[in-house]
Amino acid sequence: MNRGMMVSISVGTLLSALLAGCGASSAPPSTQSQATGNTDPGSNKPVTVTFWYGIGGQLSQQIQQMVQQFNRTHPGIHVVATYQGSYSGGGAEQQKLLAALKAGDPPDIAQIEVHSMPLFASSGKLADITSLMNQSASDRPTNFLQGMLASTQFHGHSYGLPFNRSVPVFYYNKALFASAGISSPPATWGQLTQDAAKLTRGSGDNKVYGFEPLVDWWPWEYEVMSSGGTILSSDGQSATFGQANAVGILEAESKLVQSGDAMVESGPNYWDLMISDFAHGKVAMDIDSIGSAGEIASEINHKFQWGTAILPTYQGHKLEVPPGGGDIAMMSGIPEQQQKAAWTFMQWWTSPAQDATWSMMTGYLPTQTATVNLASYQAFLKKNPQYQVALSELKYQVSPPASPDYLTVVQDVQQGLQAIFDEGKPVSSTMQQVAGQVDHDLQSMGN
Amino acid sequence: MVIARWREKSLGxxxxxxxxVFVAVFVIGPLVYVAVLSTYRWNLLSPRPVRVGFQNYVYLWNSSVFRESVTNSxxxxIGMFVFSLPLGFFFAVxxxxKLRGTVIYRSILFSSYVVPLTASGLVFTLLLNTHDGLVNRVLEQFGRQPIDWLGSSHYALWSVLMVSVWQYVGYYMLIFLAxxxxxxxxxxxxCRVDGGSRWRTLWHVTLPSISPNVFFAIVVCLIQSFQTFDQVYVMTDGGPDNATSTLTYxxxxxxFQMADVGPAAAASVVLLVILALLSLLQMAIGRRWVVDEP
Structure with a gap:
């Protein structure tokens, strides 16, 4: 090969690199094309509503089932639901939605993770459904369970309906509790620490640990708020989670790890690994989403008794629990026909019959008071008492800071939590450092 | 005459x-757009991006995460240069x-390069799993403690490097082999007749003869390394504690995860400058030792 060729090949590689980088932000997938063409008002064809969601695997199939049922029972409307990758904060569905909104070609409705609502709502790209809700028979704000709407509102206006919602709850292995002589789950962190020591036994591969903290920013919100602290200042401009009153529970968890009474999972599959540790009796207690209850039950498969409890409180501070999961929102500026059809679908989804079906099928929380009162749901609760705990926790729900820049906060925090639990760095100084980092980020963003 | 030349030119x-058109739309356009974006504060959605001049670059300068990412890249x-190039050369030699089975070995060695990075990332995630990954199981056979390959800041970057070396070694091998x-x-x-040993032949005849290939491999290796993304995205999400965050990640x-476009655009401009400088530097150095065929 001669030099000219070398140079052109290397330049070519460099350019293709740039191209590859640009590809990520380019147009949304082709699903959109299915939506067009059917909206001619003169024709008898049903109105097509496009719906992007981000829960995969079995849950995705369950969404498709529900959508099929809707389409069967509503001949004038055809909902096309498409899985777009994870809806989690910063996940693929969110990235695609950002790009699609920017490109002016978004779906009609989309699932939005509860912590991302401020980002999308503040942009004016979501339809304000406050008056639609007030006029709705099925979705009046008072119809929903207490705390359910916290994440759907931004600056006093409603931008979404609760869709797949969860809260973190406390899980414990009743068999291990019994053999350690403990009769009930801990109500406070003081008790939890003592119980963890009693429950820990054995060594090596066969060691059973009392507790396992989930190294994740979602339970961290509970840990900050219930320690008596706050995450951001009330104006959303600076981080307050590094202060002494915000790190109490984190300190307690870190001490348990250091004393060998708790274990930690790391790496990309940390969450699944924690579920598996609990299901295999490797840990006696952990904090996990109520949405994981179904998976845990099937993994344990009646090998031992287990239960859920309300999250423990810390030194007399009020319990505050973050919402989890996602809401469903309509994009602003879509044609009126689509708007009506989309709203019909959203109301259908949250009305008690579907709300109950979805909730019993997946383990996500019911969203309406009427759903909980249904005989079928009451029967379900009797059979699956672990969900009762999540319902009683709802009244402690506090929405996370309504900052459009909140995704930055949680990404920074996630790295800080890894520093504490994966690398054993000290809690207080690490969180102060992360708070400084977040301050730096918030100043630069200032949206 | 003039018309003929004009015709020829316009045909060209x-x-x-x-x-x-392709380059203008997909390369030059985005490049300029990114450079412009790097002077704004914007979350992709808000209708009014704010002009902030060079503040995003100042932000990067002061950001420990950005510095860590540059260091990791x-x-x-360096790791790819030190491991994958010599290894590729070794296999090529x-x-x-012309031993038996060369064709088979060549295919096997090259095959890893054909596997999509995401797929090999997933496979290595399983292999490197702390509790039941194959790698730790083998280590246990030798009486070693299991290693937290992806979850420990001491090993995570090594794991990413290991996957990259595995992925690309066949590619460099092929360049050297050609x-x-x-x-x-x-x-x-x-050279042999003149009494040169194998080493001398390698050093004084073989390497100078393939110097264009070596030069090419080094340039591509460095550019590729600076683009490391898929492995990180699949295996570690940049963690733990940013230990594997690269410039591209x-x-x-x-x-896209934090919707903070200004610093992201600024970082990609920095990446462009680094890569351009590296390429220029290499071309300048390459001029001294690359022996072109006549």
């Missing part, structure tokens, strides 16, 4: 027009010995 432009580039097969037999023979995470 016409011929390269498709390429020019550099370490990966072996394959060039060069080796062009080294004139007569030159090797004459940083700008992706900032721009």
């Amino acid at each position: 432009w016409l011929m390269i027009a498709p390429y020019l 550099l370490l990966l580039a 072996l394959l060039n010995m 060069g080796l097969q062009n080294v004139p037999e007569a030159l090797m023979d004459s 940083y700008l992706f995470s900032k721009g």
Whole structure:
């Protein structure tokens, strides 16, 4: 090969690199094309509503089932639901939605993770459904369970309906509790620490640990708020989670790890690994989403008794629990026909019959008071008492800071939590450092 | 005469027009747009991006995460240079010995390069799993404690490097092999006749003969290393505690996970400058030692 060729090949590689980088932000997938063409008002064809969601695997199939049922029972409307990758904060569905909104070609409705609502709502790209809700028979704000709407509102206006919602709850292995002589789950962190020591036994591969903290920013919100602290200042401009009153529970968890009474999972599959540790009796207690209850039950498969409890409180501070999961929102500026059809679908989804079906099928929380009162749901609760705990926790729900820049906060925090639990760095100084980092980020963003 | 020349010229432009359009739309356009974005504060959605001049660059300068990401990219580039290039050369020399089964080995060695990075990332995530990954199981056989390959900041970057080396070694091997097969037999023979040892032949005949290939491999290796993304995205999400965050992962995470476009655009401009400088530097150095064929 001669030099000219070398140079052109290397330049070519460099350019293709740039191209590859640009590809990520380019147009949304082709699903959109299915939506067009059917909206001619003169024709008898049903109105097509496009719906992007981000829960995969079995849950995705369950969404498709529900959508099929809707389409069967509503001949004038055809909902096309498409899985777009994870809806989690910063996940693929969110990235695609950002790009699609920017490109002016978004779906009609989309699932939005509860912590991302401020980002999308503040942009004016979501339809304000406050008056639609007030006029709705099925979705009046008072119809929903207490705390359910916290994440759907931004600056006093409603931008979404609760869709797949969860809260973190406390899980414990009743068999291990019994053999350690403990009769009930801990109500406070003081008790939890003592119980963890009693429950820990054995060594090596066969060691059973009392507790396992989930190294994740979602339970961290509970840990900050219930320690008596706050995450951001009330104006959303600076981080307050590094202060002494915000790190109490984190300190307690870190001490348990250091004393060998708790274990930690790391790496990309940390969450699944924690579920598996609990299901295999490797840990006696952990904090996990109520949405994981179904998976845990099937993994344990009646090998031992287990239960859920309300999250423990810390030194007399009020319990505050973050919402989890996602809401469903309509994009602003879509044609009126689509708007009506989309709203019909959203109301259908949250009305008690579907709300109950979805909730019993997946383990996500019911969203309406009427759903909980249904005989079928009451029967379900009797059979699956672990969900009762999540319902009683709802009244402690506090929405996370309504900052459009909140995704930055949680990404920074996630790295800080890894520093504490994966690398054993000290809690207080690490969180102060992360708070400084977040301050730096918030100043630069200032949206 | 003039018309004929003009015709010839316009035909030339016409011929390269498709390429020019492509480059303008997909390369030059985005490049300029990114440079412009890097002077704004914006979350992709808000209707009014705020002009902030060079503040995003100042932000990067003061950001410990950005510095860590640049360092990690550099370490990966050095690691790839130190491990994958010599290893690729070693395999190329072996394959060039015309032993039996060369074709099979060549295919096997090259095959890892054909596997999509995401797929190999997933496979290695399983192999490197702390509790039941194959790697730790093998270590246990030798009485070693299991290692937290992806969850410990001491090992995570090494794991990413290991996957990158595995992925690319076949590619460099092929580049070297192409060069080796062009080294004139007569030159090797004459060196041997003059009493040159194998090492001397390698050093004074083989390497200079394939210097264009070596040069090319180094340039591509460094550029590729600075683009390390898929492995990180699949295996570690940049963690733990940013231990595996690379420059490209940083700008992706900032721009698309945190919707903070300004610093992300600024970071990609920095990446462009680094890569351009590296390429220029190499071309300047390469001029001294790359021996072109006549």
